Amino acid sequence: MFRHIGSNWTLVILRMAVMIVLTPLMQHDEHGVGGSAYGVFLGIISLLGFIDLLALGVPMATVKHVAEGVATGDVERTNRAFSTSLGITLGMGAMALVVSLALYLPFVHGLDQLIDKDANLLGIFPDARLTFAIVAVHGSLAFAMRLPYALFDAHHEFTAKNLIAAAGLVLRVVLVIGLLAWRPTIVMLGVTVAACTLFEFVACLVVIRRKHPEIRPSLASFDRASARGIFNFSVFATLVSVGSMLAFRLDAVVIGATLTAQDVTAYGNGSVFFEPLIALMIGIGAVVMPTATKLAAQGKKAELVPIVERWMRIGFSLQLLVCGYLIAFGPEFLGRWIAPEYEQSAGPLTQVLAASFIFFLPVRAVGLSALLGLGQARKPAIGLVVMGVANLLISIALAKPLGVFGVALGTAIPNVVYAAWLVRELCKELEIPMGRTLVELFARIPLGILPPVILAFALKGYVDSSSWFRILGAGVLWSVVFGLAWGFYVYRGDPHLDLGATVSRLRARFAGRNGS
Numbered sequence: 001m002f003r004h005i006g007s008n009w010t011l012v013i014l015r016m017a018v019m020i021v022l023t024p025l026m027q028h029d030e031h032g033v034g035g036s037a038y039g040v041f042l043g044i045i046s047l048l049g050f051i052d053l054l055a056l057g058v059p060m061a062t063v064k065h066v067a068e069g070v071a072t073g074d075v076e077r078t079n080r081a082f083s084t085s086l087g088i089t090l091g092m093g094a095m096a097l098v099v100s101l102a103l104y105l106p107f108v109h110g111l112d113q114l115i116d117k118d119a120n121l122l123g124i125f126p127d128a129r130l131t132f133a134i135v136a137v138h139g140s141l142a143f144a145m146r147l148p149y150a151l152f153d154a155h156h157e158f159t160a161k162n163l164i165a166a167a168g169l170v171l172r173v174v175l176v177i178g179l180l181a182w183r184p185t186i187v188m189l190g191v192t193v194a195a196c197t198l199f200e201f202v203a204c205l206v207v208i209r210r211k212h213p214e215i216r217p218s219l220a221s222f223d224r225a226s227a228r229g230i231f232n233f234s235v236f237a238t239l240v241s242v243g244s245m246l247a248f249r250l251d252a253v254v255i256g257a258t259l260t261a262q263d264v265t266a267y268g269n270g271s272v273f274f275e276p277l278i279a280l281m282i283g284i285g286a287v288v289m290p291t292a293t294k295l296a297a298q299g300k301k302a303e304l305v306p307i308v309e310r311w312m313r314i315g316f317s318l319q320l321l322v323c324g325y326l327i328a329f330g331p332e333f334l335g336r337w338i339a340p341e342y343e344q345s346a347g348p349l350t351q352v353l354a355a356s357f358i359f360f361l362p363v364r365a366v367g368l369s370a371l372l373g374l375g376q377a378r379k380p381a382i383g384l385v386v387m388g389v390a391n392l393l394i395s396i397a398l399a400k401p402l403g404v405f406g407v408a409l410g411t412a413i414p415n416v417v418y419a420a421w422l423v424r425e426l427c428k429e430l431e432i433p434m435g436r437t438l439v440e441l442f443a444r445i446p447l448g449i450l451p452p453v454i455l456a457f458a459l460k461g462y463v464d465s466s467s468w469f470r471i472l473g474a475g476v477l478w479s480v481v482f483g484l485a486w487g488f489y490v491y492r493g494d495p496h497l498d499l500g501a502t503v504s505r506l507r508a509r510f511a512g513r514n515g516s
Contacts, residue, residue, distance in 0.1 A: 004158040005311075008283025011162040011169075016276040018169050022176050023272055024338050026189065027265060033186050036120040037127075039252075039261035040111065041186040042268050044132055046252035047107055051096040051139045058088050058143070059150045060289075060372065061234035065226070066154035067290040068297055075214050082151060083221035085230060089143040090219075096143065100136035107132055110253075114261045121261060127185045134190035142197055148204035151215065153286055160207055168200040236377035239385050240368070250392055251407050258399040267404045269338055270346030271353055273326060280318065281365030284311050288366055292373025301374070305430050308370050313494075315362030316442075317486055320449065323354035325478050328456035330354060335465030343465050349408035356412035363419040367426040376429055380422055387418040448490035452482045 027038035062085040069078035111128055115121045152161035172192055179188035208215060251271070255264045288311060295304050326333075331347020371380050391414045398406025427434040455477060463470045 004156055004287045005284055007159045007162045008286060009280060011165055012276055012280045012283055014166055014169055015279060018173055019272060019276060020337070021173065023269070026176065026180070027338075033180070033184055033189065034120060035265045036118050036261045037124055037186055039256070039264035039268070040114065040121065040124060040128055041131065041189050042252050042264055043110070043114075043256045043261075044107070044128070044135055044186075044190075046250065047103060047110075048100060048132070048135050048139050051099050051103075051136070058085050058092065058230060058234050059146060060240070061085070061230045062147060062150040063153045063290055064233060064293050064373065064375075065230060066151060067293045070154050072297065078154075079214075079216060080221055080223045080226050081230070082147075082215065083217045083219065084223050084226040085147060085150070086144060086217050087219050087222040088227065088230065089147055093140040093143045096140040097136065100140065104132065110256060114256060117260050118262065124186075127187050131186045131190040134187070134194055138190070138194040138197060145197055145201035148201065148208055151208060151212070152204075154290055155212070156287070156290065157211070158287065160211065161204075164200055164203045164207065167203065168196045171199055172196045233375070233377060236381040239381035240372075240377070251395060251411065254392070254395050254399055255404060255407055258396070259403065263404050266342060266345040267349065267407060269334060269342050270349040270404065270408070273322075273330070273350065274353055274357055277319065277322060277357060277361060281315055281361045284315055285365040285369030289369040289373040292370045293375075296374050301430075304370060304374075305432060308366055308426070308430065312362050312366045315366055316358070317490075319358045319361050320445075321479065321482050323358045324449070324452060324456075324482070325475055326354040327351045328460065328478070329463055329471060329474050332463050332465045332471055336468055336471055340465055345404070349405050352405065352408040352412050356415040360415035360419040363422050363426075367422050371426060371429060374429065379425055383418055383421055383425075387414040390414040390417075444490045448485045451485045452478055455481050 026033060027035045033041065062081065065081040065085075066078050069075070069081055108129075111121075111125065115124070149161055152158065175192040175195060176189070179192060182188075251267060252264050255267050288307065291307065292304055295301055330350040331343045334346050334350065335341075335343030368380050368384075371377065391410050393410075394413060395407045395410030398410055400406075402409070423438070424434055456474075459474045459477065463474045465471070
């Protein structure tokens with residue numbers, strides 16, 4: 001599993017690098033589209049993101065059903081499941097176009113309101129309309145075009161999948177830089193999104209044909225019985241998508257409806273760190289889910305317990321490392337990276353979101369993926385929808401009195417509550433005591449985090465947005481102190497991750513080689 005997850009994480013790191021390069025470029029007034037126009041683009045992506053719900057969780061269900069065929073060596077079952085999913089996604093894509101047309105009038109109304117509030121948006125309507133059309137068509141076709149990735153996940157071929165996605169990221173950088181240099185409008189951003197998805201789809205088909213010639217998806221192989229099984233699972237997988245959409249994708253819509261386009265951009269900048277962090281955790285969940293399905297199909301459910309505990313602990317540690325730094329120095333990083341004004345307008349919401357994601361993301365990635373892989377999707381999916389509704393209502397209530405900070409609170413509070421509840425459901429399904437699990441996961445955390453926290457307080461007065469050297473230097477020191485505390489105290493004697501013992505073994509092995 002380490003190799004597969006490591007491959008996923010490598011892709012996440014590349015995505016973070018691309019994000020760091022492109023985010024300030026895209027909203028630059030001279031070389032990009034400008035802050036206000038970029039806020040409109042984010043609003044389009046957020047609004048049309050709702051059509052993803054029409055996929056009915058089919059990609060997630062495809063991974064589960066194809067993984068069952070792979071685990072039992074049944075090629076016919078694998079082809080039948082994949083072909084059936086292809087037919088479903090093509091139908092959903094057609095429905096998505098209809099939904100996109102229905103969303104056009106609300107989009108125009110919202111855009112008119114934004115233009116009235118921001119003089120920088122005068123004249124943007126033609127470009128916004130064309131961008132809306134491009135993103136809508138792309139989203140409709142993307143249902144089927146993303147499906148080949150499910151085949152890679154089911155076969156645990158994460159390296160091949162990630163190489164294709166990495167090539168798509170490189171293409172994105174080239175297109176954004178080239179197209180914005182030619183014509184700096186949001187239309188070019190929409191073209192870039194569509195072109196990269198098309199490239200990845202074609203590359204996936206080529207690789208699948210070479211690696212798995214036995215896989216021959218065809219609409220003629222559409223099977224009604226398989227469709228019922230996929231739909232039964234995908235209904236709850238859809239609720240997962242609904243909950244995630246309500247929790248994370250509608251914030252820009254709420255802000256655009258109650259505040260200004262600049263506030264949308266400020267929120268996008270403050271939350272920009274968390275998309276790659278979510279991807280980092282999904283990199284774990286993408287391996288945990290088919291593994292859980294495989295173990296359940298083979299009658300080895302008990303073997304899932306140490307896997308879940310190990311990766312929950314690793315995920316929590318990684319989130320605490322990154323989010324702890326963002327809580328301490330995130331505002332200064334934003335002020336230096338994008339523009340000084342975002343240190344105050346976006347920095348506080350970064351801190352609030354980071355605090356909630358420390359606990360939420362590992363539980364969401366590992367716990368939810370394990371339950372879905374075991375076929376237990378009903379309760380966690382409904383719980384995620386409740387979390388999303390709570391997020392939306394709190395965000396709407398707090399947006400006007402507290403601004404973007406209130407929207408951040410609306411996201412953070414339900415995150416923590418849902419994560420605590422999901423841990424309880426996971427422990428019940430795996431038949432392990434919740435108290436013991438929490439003690440094993442978190443007993444040493446308070447003392448382990450103390451040295452990095454003391455360091456952060458000591459450095460806070462010396463770090464400001466005027467110096468990359470101080471900001472990045474603080475990050476290096478934070479990481480070193482955190483790593484030492486975790487490696488030699490928090491993980492000491494850990495049944496899964498005793499780093500001190502690992503270092504001792506490596507030292508003995510190295511000494512033995514030198515002696516020979």
